[in-house]
Amino acid sequence: MDSIGFAKHDHSRCIGSGIATVEAYCQDHRLQFTPVRRRVLEILLQQHRALGAYEILDYLREEGLGSQPPVAYRALDFLVKHGFVHRIERLNAFIACMHPGETHTPVFMICRKCASVAEAQREPMQGQLGEVARAAGFLIERTVVEAEGLCPKCQA
Amino acid sequence: MDSIGFAKHDHSRCIGSGIATVEAYCQDHRLQFTPVRRRVLEILLQQHRALGAYEILDYLREEGLGSQPPVAYRALDFLVKHGFVHRIERLNAFIACMHPGETHTPVFMICRKCASVAEAQREPMQGQLGEVARAAGFLIERTVVEAEGLCPKCQA
DNA sequence: TAACAATCGTTATGATATAACAGACTATTC
DNA sequence: GAATAGTCTGTTATATCATAACGATTGTTA
Ligand SMILES: [Zn+2]
Ligand SMILES: [Zn+2]
Ligand SMILES: [Zn+2]
Ligand SMILES: [Zn+2]
Numbered sequence: 587m588d589s590i591g592f593a594k595h596d597h598s599r600c601i602g603s604g605i606a607t608v609e610a611y612c613q614d615h616r617l618q619f620t621p622v623r624r625r626v627l628e629i630l631l632q633q634h635r636a637l638g639a640y641e642i643l644d645y646l647r648e649e650g651l652g653s654q655p656p657v658a659y660r661a662l663d664f665l666v667k668h669g670f671v672h673r674i675e676r677l678n679a680f681i682a683c684m685h686p687g688e689t690h691t692p693v694f695m696i697c698r699k700c701a702s703v704a705e706a707q708r709e710p711m712q713g714q715l716g717e718v719a720r721a722a723g724f725l726i727e728r729t730v731v732e733a734e735g736l737c738p739k740c741q742a
Numbered sequence: 743m744d745s746i747g748f749a750k751h752d753h754s755r756c757i758g759s760g761i762a763t764v765e766a767y768c769q770d771h772r773l774q775f776t777p778v779r780r781r782v783l784e785i786l787l788q789q790h791r792a793l794g795a796y797e798i799l800d801y802l803r804e805e806g807l808g809s810q811p812p813v814a815y816r817a818l819d820f821l822v823k824h825g826f827v828h829r830i831e832r833l834n835a836f837i838a839c840m841h842p843g844e845t846h847t848p849v850f851m852i853c854r855k856c857a858s859v860a861e862a863q864r865e866p867m868q869g870q871l872g873e874v875a876r877a878a879g880f881l882i883e884r885t886v887v888e889a890e891g892l893c894p895k896c897q898a
Numbered sequence: 899t900a901a902c903a904a905t906c907g908t909t910a911t912g913a914t915a916t917a918a919c920a921g922a923c924t925a926t927t928c
Numbered sequence: 929g930a931a932t933a934g935t936c937t938g939t940t941a942t943a944t945c946a947t948a949a950c951g952a953t954t955g956t957t958a
Contacts, residue, residue, distance in 0.1 A: 592878060618924080620936070639914070654939060659915065664936095675831040676886050678914065678945095693871060695880045704878055708870040715849060715869075715889055718862040722748060723894035724851040730832050730888040733871055738879035774955075776905070795945070810908060815946065820905095834914095834945060905954070914945070923936070928929100 592697075592704050592737045601631040604682060608670050611687045617668065622651055626661040627670060627682060636679035636696075636703050674703060676732045681705070691729060697737035704737070748853075748860050748893045757787040760838060764826050767843045773824065778807055782817040783826055783838060792835035792852075792859045830859060832888045837861070847885060853893035860893070 608627060612619040629645050630637060643658040652658065662680055665671035670686045673679070674694055683692070684705045695704045708731065709716075719726050764783060768775040785801050786793060799814040808814065818836055821827035826842045829835075830850055839848070840861045851860045864887065865872075875882050 592880070616925095618935075620923095622937080652938075655915070656917090657938075660936080675888075693874050695875060695878060695882075697880075698883070704880070706874040706878065708874065713870040714864040715887060718849050718864065719851060719889060719891075722851060722860055722862065723897075724748070724853075724860070724889065725892040725897055726851075726889045727854070727891040729890070730886060731871060732831075732886040733875060733880065733882045734885070735875075735883040736881040741879075741881055772956095774904075776954095778906080808907075811946070812948090813907075816905080899958100901956100901958085903954100903956075905952105907952080908950090910948085912945100912947070914943100916943070917941085918939100920939090921937080923934105925934075926932080928931080 592695075592702060592739065597634060600634065600682075601628065604631045604686060607686050611668075611670075615668075617664075622646065622657060623661045623664055625649070625651055626658065627665055630665075630671060630680060630682035634682070635701060636674045636677050636681045638677075638679045642680070672705070674732060675730050676734065677703075691731075693731045693733070695733045695735070695737070697740055698734055699736060699740040702737055748851075748858060748895065753790060756790065756838075757784065760787045760842060763842050767824070767826075771824075773820075776817075778802065778813060779817045779820055781805070781807055782814065783821055786821075786827060786836060786838035790838070791857060792830045792833050792837045794833075794835045798836070828861070830888060831886050832890065833859075847887075849887045849889070851889045851891070851893070853896055854890055855892060855896040858893055 605624065605628060609619055625646065626642055629642055639655065639658045639662060642662070643652070643655060646658060647653045662671060666673055666680070670683055671680050672683055672692055672694070674681055674696065676696060681703050685707070691708055693706045693708050695706070697703070715726070715729060715731070761780070761784060765775055781802065782798055785798055795811065795814045795818060798818070799808070799811060802814060803809045818827060822829055822836070826839055827836050828839055828848055828850070830837060830852065832852060837859050841863070846863055847865065849862045849864050851862070853859070871882070871885060
């Protein structure tokens with residue numbers, strides 16, 4: 587429950603340490619952290635909110651890093667596959683992970699007013715979802731847990 | 743946790759009682775349960791799985807009930823708004839509710855092999871999601887909880 | 899029946915996502 | 929360091945999902 591949540595924080599550190607962590611992870615695991623992939627992650631870390639694939643593509647296009655949808659989608663596929671970025675199903679959008687490298691099961695809180703998104707953690711097979719799955723004999727492989735509502739600021 | 747789940751059941755009763763319940767609800771609440779809306783709900787009850795909007799539209803088209811996307815989407819909007827049908831975000835698809843008329847917070851289990859979907863219930867502000875939201879000061883208005891994996895049959 | 903609101907049919911378009919293939923780059927092996 | 933296998937990129941084209949807009953029709957209410 588160490589939600590960075592909606593709290594203020596030193597955002598420049600988010601970017602630097604996020605990139606550094608992923609860079610180290612990729613070296614350890616023989617993954618290619620190519621310019622497009624790095625730039626997409628940087629964009630998501632900088633924005634610190636959920637971005638659609640075409641929004642990301644706009645940035646890439648401006649910078650001459652690629653102009654067609656597959657360029658953005660392929661980079662996102664890589665980043666999502668390795669857990670550096672999460673897809674927010676409810677928004678058809680992507681957001682940088684706040685715990686890269688750690689195996690984890692995220693929960694998202696999405697503010698409908700200011701569009702900010704906070705990532706928190708949960709245990710996959712515990713809680714109500716786990717109970718329900720055990721009762722039904724269902725084998726969980728992946729979960730989507732997203733809450734929509736109002737962040738602390740927007741409740742005021 | 744009264745998940746109809748993946749268990750066998752008298753499916754003809756699903757359809758009849760589902761339609762009857764919704765019909766009564768609409769009369770009570772002065773809602774128009776029009777032919778297209780009724781037919782879309784029937785299709786979803788009959789199929790007993792998640793269908794995309796264009797799949798539903800194909801049925802409507804065959805039956806002369808409408809041939810353009812807005813016809814299907816409008817009926818689905820109505821049915822979702824009033825809780826007779828749920829949208830499965832992970833699949834961009836729709837499924838008939840197993841508890842129409844009751845206010846409830848569903849959880850879905852989606853089998854990646856046979857594409858069946860089971861609906862179960864949970865309490866919105868309890869469990870891990872509730873904890874996380876309280877800790878972050880987040881006000882939940884709606885939740886998306888979907889588990890992907892293997893149903894009992896497909897684990898064999 | 900008149901006024902008003904809700905619904906429908908249709909056209910057009912927007913938004914999101916992937917298939918397919920050729921060429922470039924990277925890593926590995928010899 | 930050349931051959932080769934695997935991965936990544938750039939591009940075209942297309943598939944899939946969803947909504948805006950508007951006039952015609954139907955239902956509700958007074
Ligand atoms: Zn994460
Ligand atoms: Zn907010
Ligand atoms: Zn339901
Ligand atoms: Zn199955």
